Amino acid sequence: MRSILTCLMILLAVNSFFSQKTKQLEKLLAAYDQAGKFNGTILVAEKGKIIFEKSYGYKNGPKKEKNTNNxxxxxxxxxxxxxxxxxxxxxxxxxxxxxxxxxxxxxxxxxxxxxxxxxxxxxxxxxxxxxxxxxxxxxxxxxxxxxxxxxxxxxxxxxxxxxxxxxxxxxxxxxxxxxxxxxxxxxxxxxxxxxxxxxxxxxxxxxxxxxxxxxxxxxxxxxxxxxxxxxxxxxxxxxxxxxxxxxxxxxxxxxxxxxxxxxx
The missing domain is CATH 3.40.710.10 (DD-peptidase/beta-lactamase superfamily)
Structure with a gap:
């Protein structure tokens, strides 16, 4: 039981760490997006794990078609x-x-x-x-x-x-x-x-x-x-x-x- 609790605590700590980084990335890219300074898709991974993936702006400007992760x-x-x-x-x-x-x-x-x-x-x-x-x-x-x-x-x-x-x-x-x-x-x-x-x-x-x-x-x-x-x-x-x-x-x-x- 002690081992299970230790593993859970480590898992929660890691998830919290990734969550904090994700929030920081979200804030940064949102600022660039609002300022019209970025148009595209961002993928950030750490140790083989994708921690952030989001798209901004348009893939087709005149048609107002937004970018997606694809x-x-x-x-x-x-x-x-x-x-x-x-x-x-x-x-x-x-x-x-x-x-x-x-x-x-x-x-x-x-x-x-x-x-x-x-x-x-x-x-x-x-x-x-x-x-x-x-x-x-x-x-x-x-x-x-x-x-x-x-x-x-x-x-x-x-x-x-x-x-x-x-x-x-x-x-x-x-x-x-x-x-x-x-x-x-x-x-x-x-x-x-x-x-x-x-x-x-x-x-x-x-x-x-x-x-x-x-x-x-x-x-x-x-x-x-x-x-x-x-x-x-x-x-x-x-x-x-x-x-x-x-x-x-x-x-x-x-x-x-x-x-x-x-x-x-």
Whole structure:
């Protein structure tokens, strides 16, 4: 009986602790919402337990359709985490190495013998961040365009954020896996984790939970953000997801569901 009472007391204390944090989060986000400073969905978890999840603002401003916890958002550069994860998974399978030279995949790429997959992953390749939509229509066009640009610095010597590097990683995934980039992401991550509300080709999504992005949004006025006509920016930022699917992805690194502990 004493053990049961002790367990109950601990449980009540933990629940009270979470409840207090939830109230603080609620108060904070309510203030941002009332000030018109936040539009979207928040999910906060601690030790694998979701302690706060709530949505604010509109998924469709002109129609006054409010966001829900199932809202589908474009996640842009969070896509890079998925790209990096698949690259590391392919290394675990022996299909590539992060020490591979870029010249292995593109023999004519200038200084390709000095650039590694690891450099592309860590933004230390020196390849400039140039990914205009007119130059990214397909692999051949992009590689021809980006290989004509001088490196910003010698590979491995500095750091500079490069979407271009992640475009190249997307094409390397295709070469190493034998699957198109989006299909490789689905096969290695989305299906195993049952991330059923995450994917690509956002413009063609017809789900009622689809949320539009806005440069400016109030209860009375809105200005929708620019919509890419294609899946630009590809492996650097073309995905959409929900907070609950992203939570599944986050937890997979703790459970080693996709990657081994040593890899992580």
């Amino acid at each position: 809202s589908l958002y474009r996640i842009f550069s969070t896509t890079k985490m998925f790209t990096a994860t698949v690259i590391l998974k392919l290394e675990e399978e022996g299909k590539l190495s992060i020490n591979d030279k870029l010249s292995k995949y593109y023999p004519n790429f200038p200084k390709g013998d000095s650039i590694t997959v690891a450099n592309l992953l860590s933004h230390t390749s020196g390849i400039p961040n140039e990914t205009g939509s007119e130059n990214t229509v397909d692999e051949e066009t992009f590689i021809k365009f980006i290989s004509s640009k001088p490196l910003n610095f010698s590979p491995g010597k500095q750091w500079d954020y490069s979407n271009s590097g992640y475009y190249i990683l997307g094409y390397i995934i295709k070469k190493a896996s034998g699957m198109n980039y989006d299909k490789a992401i689905e096969s290695y991550i989305l299906k195993p984790l049952q991330m059923n509300h995450t994917g690509f080709h956002f413009n063609t999504v017809t789900d009622e939970n689809k949320a539009f992005g806005y440069d400016f949004l109030t209860d009375h006025m809105s200005n929708e953000a620019f919509r890419f006509k294609t899946d630009h920016p590809f492996a650097a930022g073309a995905m959409y997801s929900t907070v609950e699917d992203l939570f599944k992805f986050n937890e997979s690194f703790k459970s080693n569901t996709i990657l081994k502990k040593a890899t992580i």
